[in-house]
Amino acid sequence: MRQVVARALTCVVATGSMPPVVCDxxxxxxxxxxxxxxxxxxxxxxxxxxxxxxxxxxxxxxQGLRQTVAKCGASAAESEGKRCESARxxxxxxxxxxxxxxxxxxxxxxxxxxxxxxxxxxxxxxxWTEEALALIKENSPIVELGAxxxxxxxxxxxxxxxxxxxxxxxxxxxxxxxxxxxxxxxxRVLDSWLLQDRTLLVVYPEGKLLERCLRHYRGDVLIYxxxxxxxxxxxxxxxxxLEAEWDVVKVLPVKPFEGGHERxxxxxxxxxxx
Ligand SMILES: C[S@@+](CC[C@H](N)C(=O)[O-])C[C@H]1O[C@@H](n2cnc3c(N)ncnc32)[C@H](O)[C@@H]1O
Numbered sequence: 001m002r003q004v005v006a007r008a009l010t011c012v013v014a015t016g017s018m019p020p021v022v023c024d025x026x027x028x029x030x031x032x033x034x035x036x037x038x039x040x041x042x043x044x045x046x047x048x049x050x051x052x053x054x055x056x057x058x059x060x061x062x063q064g065l066r067q068t069v070a071k072c073g074a075s076a077a078e079s080e081g082k083r084c085e086s087a088r089x090x091x092x093x094x095x096x097x098x099x100x101x102x103x104x105x106x107x108x109x110x111x112x113x114x115x116x117x118x119x120x121x122x123x124x125x126x127x128w129t130e131e132a133l134a135l136i137k138e139n140s141p142i143v144e145l146g147a148x149x150x151x152x153x154x155x156x157x158x159x160x161x162x163x164x165x166x167x168x169x170x171x172x173x174x175x176x177x178x179x180x181x182x183x184x185x186x187x188r189v190l191d192s193w194l195l196q197d198r199t200l201l202v203v204y205p206e207g208k209l210l211e212r213c214l215r216h217y218r219g220d221v222l223i224y225x226x227x228x229x230x231x232x233x234x235x236x237x238x239x240x241x242l243e244a245e246w247d248v249v250k251v252l253p254v255k256p257f258e259g260g261h262e263r264x265x266x267x268x269x270x271x272x273x274x
Contacts, residue, residue: 001080001203002236003080003219020155030228030243031208031228031243031248031251031265032228032229032239032242032243032248032265033228033229033230034228034261034263036261037227037228037229037230037231037261038230039216040231040259040261041230041231047105047106048182050105051102051105051106052099053232054102054105057224058094058098058101060118061094061151062091062094062095062098065087065090065091065094066091067089068084068087068091069084069091069115070208072084072087072088082175084142087220093169097147107204108258108259112258113202115257115258116257116258119257120161120173120257122151123151123255124148124149124151124152124173124203124204125148125173125203125204125257125265126203126204126225126226126254126255126256126257126260126262127254127255127256127257128152128155128252128254128255129252129254129255131252131253132225132252132253132254132264133155133156133159133161133235134159135223135250135252135264135266136156136161136199136201136223137156137159137160137161139199139221139223139266140156140161140162140198140199141161141162141163141164141197141199142156142162142163142164142167142198142199142200142201143163143164143165143189143190143195143198143199143200143201143223144163144164144165144166144201144202144203144224145165145166145167145186145187145189145190145201145202145205145209145213146166146167146168146202146203146204146205146206146209146213147165147166147167147180147203148172148173148182148203148204149172149179149180149182150165150167150179150180150181150182151179151180152165152180152201152203152225153165153181153182154179154180154181155180157180157181164181164182164183164195164198165181165182166182166183166185166186166189167182167183167184167185168184168185168186169184171206171225186212187209187212187213187215187217190213190216190217190218191216195219196217196218198219199219199220199221199222199223200213200217200219200221200223201223201225202222202224202225202226203225204225204226204233204262205224205226205233205234206233208234208235208237208238209234210224210234210238211234211237211238211241214241214245219269220268220269221266221267221268221269222265222266222267222269223264223266223267224242224264224265224267225254225262225263225264226262226263227260227261227262227263228261228263231261231262233244233262238239242267244270245269245270246267246268246269247267247268247269247270248265248266248267249266249267249268250266251263251264251265251266252264252266
């Protein structure tokens with residue numbers, strides 16, 4: 001169950017809203033804060049609370065039935081037959097109901113969960129637009145970290161971008177239909193002088209991945225695709241670091257799955273003060 005809550009947070013709950021079109025110049029004091037994301041974060045908290053209380057309510061019932069069914073498996077007594085059969089049926093039905101209801105609470109509906117699987121098989125965790133591809137091309141050559149199955153890599157390569165992509169294979173999303181050329185490697189590949197002149201691209205990072213990359217990357221241009229402050233792709237320390245050491249020079253909309261609020265940020269390293 002906790003995994004469901006985590007997935008709801010990392011791969012975005014479905015609310016049905018589409019991302020707004022963004023202009024070049026950020027208008028708030030933080031370029032990584034915007035009203036749609038702020039509203040979405042509040043909605044996600046509410047959903048997470050619902051999911052927690054649902055798990056609290058249904059968990060003990062499920063556990064009790066599971067224990068009865070397990071005892072039945074161990075007992076060969078015929079007199080137990082009917083009681084066990086009905087416990088098994090009840091357990092199976094409850095498992096199905098729990099799966100359906102958690103999908104509804106997490107994704108909005110079971111349909112949305114299926115649509116998401118289709119979406120990720122084409123795009124990975126978030127989708128590109130032609131403008132986003134063109135902007136990345138303008139900033140090529142590219143080194144991509146945390147590339148997953150390489151959907152972005154494949155599309156960028158198809159668009160004529162010089163790109164080399166890495167993933168440490170620690171938690172790639174489930175196997176998808178479309179795959180790019182992704183080498184095995186983590187942020188330490190960025191120490192290589194061969195990659196230092198490339199723009200760093202990181203799409204939909206998880207945990208501290210982007211912060212770790214920035215500790216190794218020596219180049220001057222970063223393209224980050226993901227949610228802003230408070231979103232699912234990095235914590236406060238990431239956005240503090242970005243704001244302290246990088247200037248946002250361009251922001252573009254991308255094509256998130258329902259309920260996602262990812263954007264594309266082109267950032268340039270701030271000059272070191274003398
Ligand atoms: C949320 S997935 C996003 C994958 C892909 N960018 C996409 O949009 O579909 C994050 C990816 O980062 C990878 N990853 C996590 N930590 C990493 C690290 N230290 N170095 C390289 N890849 C890493 C995981 O294996 C996973 O494939």
